[in-house]
Structure formats: structure tokens, C-alpha cells
Amino acid sequence: MTAAAIRICGATKRYGDLRALDGVDLEIAEGEFFGLLGPNGAGKTTLISALAGLVRADAGTLEVMGHDVVRDYRKARQQLGVVPQELVFDPFFTVREALRIQSGYFGIRNNDDWIDEILANLDLTAKAGANMRSLSGGMKRRVLVAQALVHRPPVIVLDEPTAGVDVELRQGLWQFIRKLNGAGHTIVLTTHYLEEAETLCGRIAMLKAGRIVALDTTANLLARFATHSLKLRLAQPVPALPGSVSLGQGWLEFAIDRYDEVEGRLRQVREAGGEVMEMKLGEPDLEKVFVGVMQSA
Amino acid sequence: MTGFRTLLYKEILRFWKVSFQTVGAPVLTSVLYLMIFSHVLDKHVQVFDGVPYTSFLVPGLVMMSILQNAFANSSSSLIQSKITGNLVFVLLPPISYREFYAAYVLASMFRGAFVGLGVALASLIFVTLPLAAPGWILAFALVGGGILGSLGVVAGIWAEKFDQLAGFQNFLIMPLTMLSGVFYSIHSLPDVWQTVSHFNPFFYMIDGFRYGFFGQSDVSPWRSLGIVVVCFAFVAGLTLNLLSRGYKLRG
Numbered sequence: 190m191t192a193a194a195i196r197i198c199g200a201t202k203r204y205g206d207l208r209a210l211d212g213v214d215l216e217i218a219e220g221e222f223f224g225l226l227g228p229n230g231a232g233k234t235t236l237i238s239a240l241a242g243l244v245r246a247d248a249g250t251l252e253v254m255g256h257d258v259v260r261d262y263r264k265a266r267q268q269l270g271v272v273p274q275e276l277v278f279d280p281f282f283t284v285r286e287a288l289r290i291q292s293g294y295f296g297i298r299n300n301d302d303w304i305d306e307i308l309a310n311l312d313l314t315a316k317a318g319a320n321m322r323s324l325s326g327g328m329k330r331r332v333l334v335a336q337a338l339v340h341r342p343p344v345i346v347l348d349e350p351t352a353g354v355d356v357e358l359r360q361g362l363w364q365f366i367r368k369l370n371g372a373g374h375t376i377v378l379t380t381h382y383l384e385e386a387e388t389l390c391g392r393i394a395m396l397k398a399g400r401i402v403a404l405d406t407t408a409n410l411l412a413r414f415a416t417h418s419l420k421l422r423l424a425q426p427v428p429a430l431p432g433s434v435s436l437g438q439g440w441l442e443f444a445i446d447r448y449d450e451v452e453g454r455l456r457q458v459r460e461a462g463g464e465v466m467e468m469k470l471g472e473p474d475l476e477k478v479f480v481g482v483m484q485s486a
Numbered sequence: 487m488t489g490f491r492t493l494l495y496k497e498i499l500r501f502w503k504v505s506f507q508t509v510g511a512p513v514l515t516s517v518l519y520l521m522i523f524s525h526v527l528d529k530h531v532q533v534f535d536g537v538p539y540t541s542f543l544v545p546g547l548v549m550m551s552i553l554q555n556a557f558a559n560s561s562s563s564l565i566q567s568k569i570t571g572n573l574v575f576v577l578l579p580p581i582s583y584r585e586f587y588a589a590y591v592l593a594s595m596f597r598g599a600f601v602g603l604g605v606a607l608a609s610l611i612f613v614t615l616p617l618a619a620p621g622w623i624l625a626f627a628l629v630g631g632g633i634l635g636s637l638g639v640v641a642g643i644w645a646e647k648f649d650q651l652a653g654f655q656n657f658l659i660m661p662l663t664m665l666s667g668v669f670y671s672i673h674s675l676p677d678v679w680q681t682v683s684h685f686n687p688f689f690y691m692i693d694g695f696r697y698g699f700f701g702q703s704d705v706s707p708w709r710s711l712g713i714v715v716v717c718f719a720f721v722a723g724l725t726l727n728l729l730s731r732g733y734k735l736r737g
């Protein structure tokens with residue numbers, strides 16, 4: 190069997206009566222760029238914590254690169270790099286000290302060449318000697334990413350790495366993460382920016398109340414749950430047309446599956462005596478999929 | 487081993503970077519105790535034959551510094567890391583709970599030893615200290631530092647807020663060290679309190695440690711060492727058990 194980067198079977202975690210994880214099954218192949226989406230409290234961070242050994246699942250098994258995260262925790266953790274959701278740092282150290290210490294924790298001495306490379310890619314070279322306390326929030330976030338990468342883990346998990354991070358920095362970060370993915374690293378990402386997940390992730394799982402409620406390739410999810418839309422503003426109202434919804438203020442919306450349906454719709458409007466003043470085409474987006482999935486689940 | 491060594495190094499670096507507070511301040515406190523108590527009591531109190539009170543006092547103060555600072559080091563490091571959240575940096579890597587324990591306790595013993603040495607050296611300004619049996623000094627410093635370093639790990643894991651930790655320190659560690667014969671020989675106490683003192687493990691740490699300097703003690707150093715080692719085994723076992731279960735660390 191080819192090694193899955195991550196294999197989760199029946200993972201369950203209870204906090205009192207609350208089921209933070211309610212029997213999660215998930216397999217992520219090596220080299221995937223995978224998105225883990227869900228509203229606040231869905232259990233994303235709990236799932237990542239169970240995978241990282243920060244939390245013990247009540248039931249189920251979790252493996253990283255074929256290594257059980259409890260029985261074989263040393264190997265599992267060596268294969269995993271986690272960027273935690275909380276913006277944490279150790280105020281006693283400089284950026285370089287923090288990265289050297291983190292390397293040492295993973296059994297690596299003399300890691301400066303790789304540390305320099307990470308710093309350069311994250312635009313942190315100028316801050317290498319700065320104390321962690323003196324860094325801005327965005328900088329601290331980048332150091333967290335760097336700390337997760339010191340041991341070149343084949344599997345990298347990022348828990349909302351772009352929360353509260355400015356656009357420019359996000360671009361730079363994704364460029365680097367894509368590069369790592371291109372070099373064979375498996376990436377698992379949670380984010381609230383659905384456009385981000387849509388452009389980056391090949392496959393997506395949606396989590397709600399500790400359960401996976403959708404799991405498919407991004408393309409399939411978009412095709413399955415969302416349609417294109419054609420919005421028209423008419424000079425004067427027309428009698429109701431089949432397949433259309435009135436949006437008010439003269440706007441009419443048609444749901445269409447493909448762009449070649451546009452011509453037919455326009456003809457339909459003209460035949461009903463409508464005159465088109467403005468037109469908008471809406472692409473299917475993950476936001477619509479997300480809302481649809483969450484409502485129906 | 488690199489993981490363990492790095493964690494030990496990091497824990498030592500952490501207190502060393504603020505050594506003004508973590509080493510300098512406790513040395514100063516002890517020296518002040520020494521100056522005041524010796525000035526007030528030197529002419530009135532004699533505990534051991536031929537040993538001036540000020541000399542008698544020094545080993546007790548040194549040991550108290552070792553114990554209190556060993557406790558302070560692991561407990562404050564852990565609670566700070568828990569509250570700021572940066573303990574994840576230690577929890578994510580493949581470091582075993584035994585390595586975790588050893589690193590935190592050894593760093594605490596280092597801090598205790600640094601402060602103890604500082605107090606001992608500073609006291610040489612005021613007194614001359616005999617070294618009757620240095621092996622005992624070393625043995626009790628090590629085991630005592632190990633016990634308090636372990637207790638610091640327990641307190642640091644258990645406490646969720648700084649004031650809970652302060653409670654642990656003020657209502658358990660401080661009274662036990664103060665009532666252990668740092669400032670007096672328990673033979674100068676009423677019978678009841680002598681009996682009570684014999685149930686205080688800190689009494690044996692201090693008494694045995696002092697034996698290393700003067701070759702005199704309230705109880706036999708062998709007996710003290712035996713009791714102290716049993717205490718260490720108990721506390722270490724408890725701490726390792728908590729760590730192996732991930733108590734309050736790995737939810």
C-alpha cells in the first residue's frame with residue numbers, strides 16, 4: 190500500500206458532553222495540498238492537535254506517514270510540522286535562537302544553512318537577530334511558520350496561518366508553501382479565506398460539529414454544489430420568466446450550468462419584451478459551496 | 487539525545503539571560519539575612535560546640551537558596567510557557583516525557599547550585615567555613631535540588647494561574663523550608679516541635695547538608711540521606727507519572 194501522509198480512522202474527542210471530534214475518517218495522500226474548512230468550533234484545531242499529539246483522542250487512530258501518533262510518536266512527530274493557530278512565541282530569544290533551539294528539539298544540530306534558506310523565503314533575514322518580543326504580529330506569524338519547517342517535515346499543517354496577516358504577506362507565504370508542495374511536501378491548511386482555499390487546495394474536507402460533511406476535490410465540489418449565475422438589469426420589468434429570480438431594483442438572476450446557456454437566456458428576455466441595461470456573470474465559488482454544505486448538513 | 491540536550495540548554499539559557507533576577511537577587515536576599523541575623527544573634531546563640539552562630543547559619547541559608555531556586559526555576563518556566571502558549575514548541579517535537587523531566591529538573595538543579603554557590607562565596611566575606619566532609623555537601627545539594635526541581639515541575643503543570651503557583655510556594659515550600667532548622671538546631675525547640683520537625687523532609691536536607699561543613703548534625707547524615715533519597719524517589723515517580731499521562735499538558 191502506498192503510504193498515506195495522513196490517515197485518520199474514527200477519531201473522537203469529547204470535552205464533557207461536547208463532541209469536538211465525532212468519528213472523523215480522513216486519508217490524505219502524499220503530495221496533496223489539502224484544505225480543512227469549517228466554521229469556528231467545528232473541530233479543525235482539535236483534529237490537528239490530535240494529529241500532533243497535543244491532545245489525546247478518546248477513540249480512533251491517527252497516523253502520520255504510516256506512524257501512529259501515540260505508539261510511534263517519535264517518528265510521527267519527526268514527520269510533521271505544525272503552525273499553531275495561536276500567535277505564540279518565546280520572549281527570551283531572538284529569531285535565530287528560536288529556530289536553532291527548535292532544530293535541536295528535533296535532533297538537528299548545525300542547521301544554519303537551512304535556517305537561512307527559510308528566513309530568506311519568509312523575508313525574515315533582516316530580523317534574524319531581533320528579539321521575538323520586538324516583532325510585529327505578521328512577523329511573529331512568519332517565525333511560527335519557520336519553526337514548523339526547521340526539521341524539513343514531509344507533512345506540514347498550517348492552522349489559520351493567514352488570520353490577521355496583510356495581503357502582501359499572504360502572497361509571499363503562499364508562494365513559499367506552494368514551492369514546498371511542488372518539492373513534494375504534503376500541505377494541510379485551515380483558513381477562513383475561502384478564495385484562498387479555492388485557489389490553493391486540490392482537495393477539501395468540510396467539517397461541522399466534529400464530523401466531515403463534505404470531502405472531494407475542489408473542482409468536484411465547485412461543480413457539484415455551485416452553478417454559474419447570470420444577472421441582468423432590465424430597463425423595465427417583464428413578466429416572470431421560468432428559471433429566474435428577481436433580485437429587486439430591476440435585477441434578475443438566472444442560474445446556469447455553462448456559459449453557452451447565456452445566449453438562450455438573453456433571447457428569452459428579449460422575447461418577453463425586456464431590454465438589458467447591465468449584465469454580470471457570476472462564477473461558482475467556494476463560498477457558495479460552503480454555505481450550501483453547511484445548511485444542508 | 488540532542489532533543490534533551492537542547493531543552494536543557496534552553497532552560498539554562500532562560501534563567502541565565504535574566505540572571506540579575508534569577509541568581510543575583512536571591513544571593514542578595516540571603517546575604518541580607520546573614521548580615522542581620524549574625525549581627526543580632528552571634529553573641530547570644532551557640533548551636534554547635536565551637537561553631538559561631540554566623541557560621542552555623544551559612545549552610546542553612548545556602549541550602550535554602552538551593553531548594554527555593556530549584557523550585558522557582560522549573561515552576562516559573564512551566565507556568566510562563568503554559569500561559570503564553572509557547573510550551574507547544576516543546577510538546578510538538580519528538581521529546582519523551584523522561585527527557586522532558588530530566589531537562590527541567592537538571593536546569594533547576596543548576597540554578598539552585600548557582601545561587602547556592604553565590605551565597606556561599608558571598609558569605610566568605612563574613613565567616614570562615616570549614617569543609618569537614620564535602621561529599622555530603624554535594625550529595626544533599628544534588629538530591630535536595632532534584633526534589634525541589636521535581637516539585638516545581640508538578641506545581642508548574644498543576645497551576646493554571648500565577649497566584650495558584652504563588653500559593654503553592656508561600657503555603658507549602660516556604661513554611662517547610664523555614665521550619666526545617668535553617669536558623670536554629672531543632673534541639674533548641676520544645677519536644678512537640680522537635681517531633682513535628684522529624685516529619686519535615688526539608689529538615690533532613692538541611693541537617694545533612696550542614697553535616698558536610700561541620701561534621702556535626704542533629705541526626706546521622708546516613709539516616710538523613712536515606713530519608714531524602716526516598717523522598718526524591720517518591721516525588722520523581724509522581725512527576726514522571728503525571729508527565730507520562732500528559733496531565734494538563736496534552737489534554
Ligand SMILES: Nc1ncnc2c1ncn2[C@@H]1O[C@H](COP(=O)(O)OP(=O)(O)O)[C@@H](O)[C@H]1O
Pocket residue numbers: 204207208209227228229230231232233234235236737
Ligand atoms: N480544551 C478544551 N476544553 C473544552 N472544550 C474545548 C477545548 N478545546 C476545544 N474545545 C471545544 O471543541 C470545539 C472544537 O474546537 P476547535 O477544534 O478549536 O474548533 P475550530 O478550530 O474548528 O474552530 C469547540 O466547541 C471548542 O469550544
Ligand SMILES: [Mg+2]
Pocket residue numbers: 233234235274348
Ligand atoms: Mg481553530
